[in-house]
Amino acid sequence: MGRIFKFEKDVDTDQIIASQYLLFPTIEEMKSHTFESLDAEFAENVRPGDFVVADENFGCGSSREQAPSVLKALGVKAVIAKSFARIFYRNSINIGMPVIVSKELHDAVSAGDEMELDLENGTILAGGKTYSCTKLPQKMQDILDQGGLIASLNKED
Amino acid sequence: MGMTIAEKIIACAAGKTEVHAGDIETVTLDRLMSNDGTTHLTIDMFNNKIKHPRIADTSKLVWIVDHNIPADSPKTAASQKKMRDFAREHGITFYEGEGVCHQVMMENHVRPGELIFGADSHTCAYGALGAFGTGVGCTDYLYAMVTGTSWLLVPETIRFNLTGKLPEGVYARDLILTIIGKISANGANYRAMEFAGEGLHTLTMADRISICNLCVEAGAKTALMEVDDVAMEYLTAHGRTPKATFASDPDAVFAETYDIDLSTIRPIVAKPHFVDNVVPADECLGVKIDEAFLGSCNNGRIEDLRVGAAVIKGKKVAPKVRFLVVPASRSVYKQAMEEGLLDIFMESGAIVMNPNCSVCWGACQGVIGEGETLISTGTRNFKGRAGHKDSFVYLASAATVTASAVAGEIMTADKL
Numbered sequence: 338m339g340r341i342f343k344f345e346k347d348v349d350t351d352q353i354i355a356s357q358y359l360l361f362p363t364i365e366e367m368k369s370h371t372f373e374s375l376d377a378e379f380a381e382n383v384r385p386g387d388f389v390v391a392d393e394n395f396g397c398g399s400s401r402e403q404a405p406s407v408l409k410a411l412g413v414k415a416v417i418a419k420s421f422a423r424i425f426y427r428n429s430i431n432i433g434m435p436v437i438v439s440k441e442l443h444d445a446v447s448a449g450d451e452m453e454l455d456l457e458n459g460t461i462l463a464g465g466k467t468y469s470c471t472k473l474p475q476k477m478q479d480i481l482d483q484g485g486l487i488a489s490l491n492k493e494d
Numbered sequence: 495m496g497m498t499i500a501e502k503i504i505a506c507a508a509g510k511t512e513v514h515a516g517d518i519e520t521v522t523l524d525r526l527m528s529n530d531g532t533t534h535l536t537i538d539m540f541n542n543k544i545k546h547p548r549i550a551d552t553s554k555l556v557w558i559v560d561h562n563i564p565a566d567s568p569k570t571a572a573s574q575k576k577m578r579d580f581a582r583e584h585g586i587t588f589y590e591g592e593g594v595c596h597q598v599m600m601e602n603h604v605r606p607g608e609l610i611f612g613a614d615s616h617t618c619a620y621g622a623l624g625a626f627g628t629g630v631g632c633t634d635y636l637y638a639m640v641t642g643t644s645w646l647l648v649p650e651t652i653r654f655n656l657t658g659k660l661p662e663g664v665y666a667r668d669l670i671l672t673i674i675g676k677i678s679a680n681g682a683n684y685r686a687m688e689f690a691g692e693g694l695h696t697l698t699m700a701d702r703i704s705i706c707n708l709c710v711e712a713g714a715k716t717a718l719m720e721v722d723d724v725a726m727e728y729l730t731a732h733g734r735t736p737k738a739t740f741a742s743d744p745d746a747v748f749a750e751t752y753d754i755d756l757s758t759i760r761p762i763v764a765k766p767h768f769v770d771n772v773v774p775a776d777e778c779l780g781v782k783i784d785e786a787f788l789g790s791c792n793n794g795r796i797e798d799l800r801v802g803a804a805v806i807k808g809k810k811v812a813p814k815v816r817f818l819v820v821p822a823s824r825s826v827y828k829q830a831m832e833e834g835l836l837d838i839f840m841e842s843g844a845i846v847m848n849p850n851c852s853v854c855w856g857a858c859q860g861v862i863g864e865g866e867t868l869i870s871t872g873t874r875n876f877k878g879r880a881g882h883k884d885s886f887v888y889l890a891s892a893a894t895v896t897a898s899a900v901a902g903e904i905m906t907a908d909k910l
Contacts, residue, residue: 349876356857360573374883394680400615402631428631491545
């Protein structure tokens, strides 16, 4: 079980990690600034295994891979949204962080609720109810299963 | 079955005669652009995570330092040094201080028919020259740099048939903001936006780059335009030839089609904090501003500087307002100098900066403080995009931005 951190629609990558931190040498040095403009305590409060749940168009804006990377570095297990902006979606799969489309979950849960994710069966358990998730295209599922695009490349080599 | 421009370019890059929306294809990239926003992370992964580090074809790589040039801190300097040293060691084409990456790419590299990955979301600008440019993160970039290939889901296309001509005092920025307002911030998510029709021929290359550049703000995977005489003239003047020129087949399948009469477009402003939060500029008149910004990959070209200079000539920037003018490239800067435009801006009290991304990405220079308001020709107005999280960014054309700098409040040029 992990706790839910809830966000609304059109959360852009500047709000996930602002520009002034992007040129910090490593993701480790950036991660304490995650969601700084939306929830200044997020980085302190989030624990490994927690979830980000959002409305439509999560991760819109820039191509900065730092956005999914800081979430992963803080231990966020997956992001579940009604829809994702395409670059954020692709970047997340590439770094091995599950991104899951669920049209129902956001409106049914509150911040701080607990949920469980069953990746293999594509289901979410929250508040005693089971939600099914949209399946990834096989190509993307394969990349995710191997732990991301670099792991997949190293396997090919 | 007919194909769209996007389908034709991907088919070509996949070595096939036909592909269609929904197919997943392995493609060979023609060009790979990366800037100082993420390249330091790409290099770290190249050095530390790849089993067999190698570059498939160095000649396809273009690296550009534009986001924080000149460096604003020791951390930035260290990241850029890493990029500079790696580029030198591997013989990668490298620009530093030459301009905003997309402008540098348009002036020097992009060819019609190419498939280009850029580690920057506004790579879709290259569609102005009929190239399929798309933004990627650094892991995708690294994979393509190492293998020369990647995979792509062939996108559906939304087609925009343009007719008529933009009225006097109305600009490409007003057109694309109108379109984004109409289809919303994710209205083109995963899709290509294609522009064609008689109206396209009336638009300059500066207009076209501005339109294609902003399509990612509707979520688009890429933007594409038919290559006509205007595009070919630009290409020839810059000493290049096409890889291939494509137009969609008459029986190509479009997900949606919009007919837009350019003569109906009016000055538009995008209000905080979303690019699709658009209203007629008249509805924002009187909003007090602290700073105005004329520049960026969207509106920092010579045509934009001419518009701004014509508005501000003989006038002064309002007291307590900072007006930043940032040419998009060294060649734009030089031309603006030769045409006397920089003199006009300097006389008005504007701050003229070196070519870079400036306040458009909120971390280089000119950032705004708590409670402040910026009117900008930059690409985005997200919360905190230009500095403090509690600040406000309005987006508008070069004319509206410059008129506002003079008035000290949001103002259209015709009312100044």
